[in-house]
Amino acid sequence: MNNDLHTYLKDNKKFIDQALLNYLDQKGPASLLSAMTYSIKAGGKRLRPILMIATAEALGSSREVCVPVACALEMIHTYSLIHDDLPSMDNDDFRRGQPTNHKVYGEGMAILSGDALLTHAFYVLGEGKRFLDAETVLRLYQMLAEAAGPTGMVGGQVLDLEAEEQQTPLDSLENIHRNKTGALLRFSIIAGAIIGNASEEELSTLHTFAAHLGLAFQIKDDILDVEGDVDVIGKPIGSDEVNHKSTFPSLLTLDGAKQRLSQEVEMAEQALTRLHLSESSMLRAITHYMVQRVS
Amino acid sequence: MNNDLHTYLKDNKKFIDQALLNYLDQKGPASLLSAMTYSIKAGGKRLRPILMIATAEALGSSREVCVPVACALEMIHTYSLIHDDLPSMDNDDFRRGQPTNHKVYGEGMAILSGDALLTHAFYVLGEGKRFLDAETVLRLYQMLAEAAGPTGMVGGQVLDLEAEEQQTPLDSLENIHRNKTGALLRFSIIAGAIIGNASEEELSTLHTFAAHLGLAFQIKDDILDVEGDVDVIGKPIGSDEVNHKSTFPSLLTLDGAKQRLSQEVEMAEQALTRLHLSESSMLRAITHYMVQRVS
Secondary structure, three states, rough: OOOHHHHHHHHHHHHHHHHHHHHOOOOOOOOHHHHHHHHHHHHOHHHHHHHHHHHHHHOOOHHHHHHHHHHHHHHHHHHHHHHOOOOOOOOOOOOOOOOHHHHHOOOHHHHHHHHHHHHHHHHHHHHHHOOHHHHHHHHHHHHHHHHHHOOOOOHHHHHHHHHHHOOEEEEEEHHHHHHHHHHHHHHHHHHHHHHOOOOHHHHHHHHHHHHHHHHHHHHHHHHHHHHOOOOHOOOOOOHHHHHHOOHHHHHHHHHHHHHHHHHHHHHHHHHHHHOOOOHHHHHHHHHHHHHHOOO | OHHHHHHHHHHHHHHHHHHHHHHHHHOOOOOHHHHHHHHHHHOOHHHHHHHHHHHHHOOOOOHHHHHHHHHHHHHHHHHHHHHHHHOOOOOOOOOOOOOOHHHHHHHHHHHHHHHHHHHHHHHHHHHHHHOHHHHHHHHHHHHHHHOOOOOOOHHHHHHHHHHHHOOOOHHHHHHHHHHHHHHHHHHHHHHHHHHHOOOOOHHHHHHHHHHHHHHHHHHHHHHHHHOOOOOHHOOOOOHHHHHOOHHHHHHHHHHHHHHHHHHHHHHHHHHHHHHOOOHHHHHHHHHHHHHOOOO
């Protein structure tokens, strides 16, 4: 990773971490806040908010304008992890090396803290009215609800549950990821574009960029599950194989998955090039980072 | 119940039932839709949507304008019942005489169908833009998120979980209900008022009305748990006592609770009288019905 990118990621993560905590201040009973804050603080790299910021900046807007939308998105991402980890779902005891929410606070509170983060996200998003006109905030509201809801992330999670313990064809696997992880990732970029006043043509090209980047991100995740370092990833290696989950390496071989990853990255880059953005170097650098990461 | 009210409730319930199903049409994987639809169809009297409609109509607006907001509210009410019934929460096998969502679809799917209804509600609410200006829809978005979130319904559910198995003082019990059930009920009336273009003074008086009605509604629920008819209510009588839950009858005696119920209804009615609404007879009739109901 080059120094500029390292500084950019670190600085923006700190910026988003602080904004998230501000939005949780005094919002509800102490025990609930404690459980919500635990998972927000256990958060990772804030990739989705940073993608939103980088896209908005590439179009001439600023990160301050992104804050409410980016925090709403990160709260929804966080709630989805809490619920995914529950015993009746993936039944994970650890995430990023830390005990999962229900291991610390119990199942009932984990469900409620997820519900609270999801609901509060839609309050926080509304704070976008400080910077954006009401029509734009309304558009983002419906886009986020679609990306996170039954035709987006939650739908993808259902398809993923149903695909367990069986061989999944490649097109079904891609469809699962397009919904389960892809929908929020695409939202991060499209919301950044809308905040940056992108033209319809730019929006369409950024859609293509986001679709390829999202798929590349998931293929990389699957590859890391095969050959990653347990201490860096914070969860057991090979868990997909143990759980009999179809993955890109299991369907395409490891080499085939790496080849597909390169193709997706190339198509994402080509889309970026077509955009002729005044300042797209950071978006390009993040794309490379996302697929070269080791965790 | 008089004939006019009976017809009004029945007709509006049918109207809302149909609108809810329309908003779920083809929204996600078949299995998820099936679980969401099961609980939506198991829905009860649609009291919250009908209160919203009656309030909007009392101020000269129409039920058509209420549809997106009323359906969003009912979806959130429905998701909260699905999650409340889960084994790690109230662990209920039946609701309104039918098996609860997780008994039919399993815990994982019940959690996800709740998440999907909550998220989709925030898409549906946005459809209010067909009738209302963007600023008004945005205001309703943030009000609904507050009513349903950590400082509203979810916060109340946490307080309720924490109050189990212990004697709760009366003011704490009132605070639990003000959040757990009161917040959505107040929203139904205030949203109806905003849709009906209420003045600030009218809004403030309707707040008072809604607060007393909400408390009356909960006291009536507690009384029904002591002396209701199991076949009419659809759940075991005396479950609060079995669960060692503090209730209005347990803290005030049954007679004391009935007295308090009368007081709350009287104050709700006084607020309605102060409003001098052109057409408040239906709102008044619903108030009476809500506290005289047998289920």
